[in-house]
Amino acid sequence: MVYEGNPKHKEPWQPGRRGSMCPRSITLELAQKLLDGSVAAGGARYATVEGVAFCAREHRPGSWHGYPVAWREVPADVRLAWLEAGVVRRADVRKNW
Amino acid sequence: MAVKWERLAGDTSKFAFKLSISDDPDQGVGSTAEDSLAWGGFQLWVEEKNLCAHHSQGELVESVHWYLLPLLEWLTANWDPIFHEERLPNQNAEATAEAALQRNAEPPRFLDDRAAAAWERSWSEWWSRHSIEAARQGGVFPSVCLRRWRDALEISWDSAFSPQRPETVEFLHASGTARIPLADVATPLFEVLREAAAYLSSRTGSPRVHELARRIEDLRSIREERLAWLFGLGATFDEMRQSLRSIREFAALLEERVRRVIFGDADAASLFVRPFPAALMFGAVSPRITAEDRVRLLQWLVESIDENEYPIDAVAAEAPVNVGYSWEQGYRLAEEFIARHLSGAPAAGAVDIEAILMSLGVRIGGIELDDEEIRAVAVAGPEYRPTVLMNREHRSNRHTHGHRFSLAHELCHLLYDRAFAREIALASGPWAPRDVEQRANAFAAMLLMPPDRLAQIVSASQHRVGSRELAHEVANTLRTGYVAAVEHMRNLSFISDDDRDALLEER
Numbered sequence: 001m002v003y004e005g006n007p008k009h010k011e012p013w014q015p016g017r018r019g020s021m022c023p024r025s026i027t028l029e030l031a032q033k034l035l036d037g038s039v040a041a042g043g044a045r046y047a048t049v050e051g052v053a054f055c056a057r058e059h060r061p062g063s064w065h066g067y068p069v070a071w072r073e074v075p076a077d078v079r080l081a082w083l084e085a086g087v088v089r090r091a092d093v094r095k096n097w
Numbered sequence: 098m099a100v101k102w103e104r105l106a107g108d109t110s111k112f113a114f115k116l117s118i119s120d121d122p123d124q125g126v127g128s129t130a131e132d133s134l135a136w137g138g139f140q141l142w143v144e145e146k147n148l149c150a151h152h153s154q155g156e157l158v159e160s161v162h163w164y165l166l167p168l169l170e171w172l173t174a175n176w177d178p179i180f181h182e183e184r185l186p187n188q189n190a191e192a193t194a195e196a197a198l199q200r201n202a203e204p205p206r207f208l209d210d211r212a213a214a215a216w217e218r219s220w221s222e223w224w225s226r227h228s229i230e231a232a233r234q235g236g237v238f239p240s241v242c243l244r245r246w247r248d249a250l251e252i253s254w255d256s257a258f259s260p261q262r263p264e265t266v267e268f269l270h271a272s273g274t275a276r277i278p279l280a281d282v283a284t285p286l287f288e289v290l291r292e293a294a295a296y297l298s299s300r301t302g303s304p305r306v307h308e309l310a311r312r313i314e315d316l317r318s319i320r321e322e323r324l325a326w327l328f329g330l331g332a333t334f335d336e337m338r339q340s341l342r343s344i345r346e347f348a349a350l351l352e353e354r355v356r357r358v359i360f361g362d363a364d365a366a367s368l369f370v371r372p373f374p375a376a377l378m379f380g381a382v383s384p385r386i387t388a389e390d391r392v393r394l395l396q397w398l399v400e401s402i403d404e405n406e407y408p409i410d411a412v413a414a415e416a417p418v419n420v421g422y423s424w425e426q427g428y429r430l431a432e433e434f435i436a437r438h439l440s441g442a443p444a445a446g447a448v449d450i451e452a453i454l455m456s457l458g459v460r461i462g463g464i465e466l467d468d469e470e471i472r473a474v475a476v477a478g479p480e481y482r483p484t485v486l487m488n489r490e491h492r493s494n495r496h497t498h499g500h501r502f503s504l505a506h507e508l509c510h511l512l513y514d515r516a517f518a519r520e521i522a523l524a525s526g527p528w529a530p531r532d533v534e535q536r537a538n539a540f541a542a543m544l545l546m547p548p549d550r551l552a553q554i555v556s557a558s559q560h561r562v563g564s565r566e567l568a569h570e571v572a573n574t575l576r577t578g579y580v581a582a583v584e585h586m587r588n589l590s591f592i593s594d595d596d597r598d599a600l601l602e603e604r
Binding site: 004005006007008009018019020021055057059060065067068069070072073075076077079080094097 | 123126127128129132163202203214217218220221222224230231234235236237260261262263
């Protein structure tokens with residue numbers, strides 16, 4: 001799996017033509033790391049870092065792009081498993097619901 | 098950016114959907130070929146409000162721009178639950194779907210881990226069927242929920258709740274709710290879906306796009322799934338289908354004419370199933386209603402078939418519930434009813450609610466249900482004897498004042514909650530539409546405790562306003578419950594909030 005970003009999740013913004021913005025702290029290297037450790041669910045892959053959830057989708061065989069998601073967008077089974085394992089705290093889920 | 102294809106369908110004063118397709122500004126980088134092909138913008142119009150209009154970095158943008166194929170796929174895949182599933186997940190927590198999803202997001206603290214996990218799964222599954230956020234795949238969408246509500250399609254929204262909305266983006270329309278006739282939403286939505294799919298199919302041989310076009314055409318076929326969603330009798334879709342099967346077995350024993358009255362043209366090919374009495378009734382009961390209760394209620398529905406006209410049918414009026422103001426509306430409707438129909442009645446003492454119902458031709462019956470939370474069921478319509486069926490197992494109905502309140506509450510439903518074809522079959526309980534129930538509670542309180550009778554008792558009483566003794570005197574004279582009397586006196590400003598709190602504490 002290779003991470004290949006979609007420009008629509010990056011700055012600078014074109015008014016009305018962009019998606020959820022990836023934080024600047026998510027470098028290409030970190031994005032690849034998140035992808036490598038991600039969990040598959042419902043045709044997408046999910047990862048989390050510092051209480052924020054990310055979703056990745058495959059746009060070409062082997063090539064993936066990602067974007068931040070609200071916790072409610074993460075499939076319940078993935079979210080519950082992470083809460084149980086202590087990967088994410090309930091407070092973070094509430095904050096970024 | 099040149100628009101290559103565009104379609105607006107519907108009436109912006111009710112509901113309209115606009116889709117436009119243009120060139121992907123990033124020319125396919127980071128997206129599939131089909132997603133890039135279907136890049137464009139959409140607008141959702143509800144009662145003159147474009148829910149997609151937003152300010153972005155100081156500029157007004159009319160459409161949400163993003164990859165549209167996932168949205169088209171989501172609308173198609175979830176068409177049946179959107180247009181047929183009314184019941185909210187886990188708990189009937191709020192009047193609107195958007196508010197209920199926010200309120201119900203976290204499981205109650207008293208649930209054990211297993212039950213809490215089931216709660217979260219149920220919430221997520223419902224959200225994924227009804228919230229357009231589920232189709233955003235990284236775009237910035239408004240938070241909008243679509244669900245069936247009685248004989249309408251409810252659209253509720255809260256722009257502040259939009260997921261991962263950048264601070265530089267502000268949707269114009271903060272929050273709101275609209276309930277629109279089903280056909281006024283289904284028809285334009287379907288038109289745009291079909292034409293968009295046809296356009297995209299002409300541009301690509303992609304199996305994904307052609308499969309979407311096929312599924313959209315299939316939306317017009319008869320689908321058993323729709324009835325399962327409509328009755329919603331189960332925690333999962335499989336359970337709903339099973340319950341539907343047993344209802345069908347019951348229906349198969351009925352005469353054709355009776356079956357048609359109870360179930361309407363439930364199997365007619367259309368974009369959605371129109372409301373019919375059995376669905377209206379079961380749509381407001383617990384999803385866990387027992388099989389025995391289902392049969393009891395259906396049998397009673399059959400016994401209520403009657404083509405005669407009754408006085409209440411001429412008095413019943415259209416009064417869509419005013420979301421957010423249901424209590425005030427209930428008070429107003431009761432005052433209007435009193436002025437129009439009770440001006441000749443005695444001006445003191447308890448209101449004779451049973452005599453009122455009898456004068457309107459309403460039959461009062463009784464039933465024992467396993468579900469003790471169903472207070473009563475009201476049914477009326479061109480082919481039904483107007484009836485209030487009291488559940489003897491409900492704790493309120495075991496006392497005179499509770500029984501009277503239930504009757505007054507059901508009268509409100511018979512007068513003002515008739516659906517399509519002026520029919521009503523509504524079970525009052527925790528799963529009935531909250532704002533409809535609140536309005537009926539307010540109606541009942543005002544009808545049983547009109548302000549002039551309350552004022553009479555207060556002025557003639559030896560007891561101090563705000564005292565427990567006076568509250569009991571009001572309740573006993575008007576034959577209502579103590580709590581209902583206290584709350585009503587507070588609502589009519591006879592007592593203060595502090596008095597009310599103290600009276601409820603003291604009882």
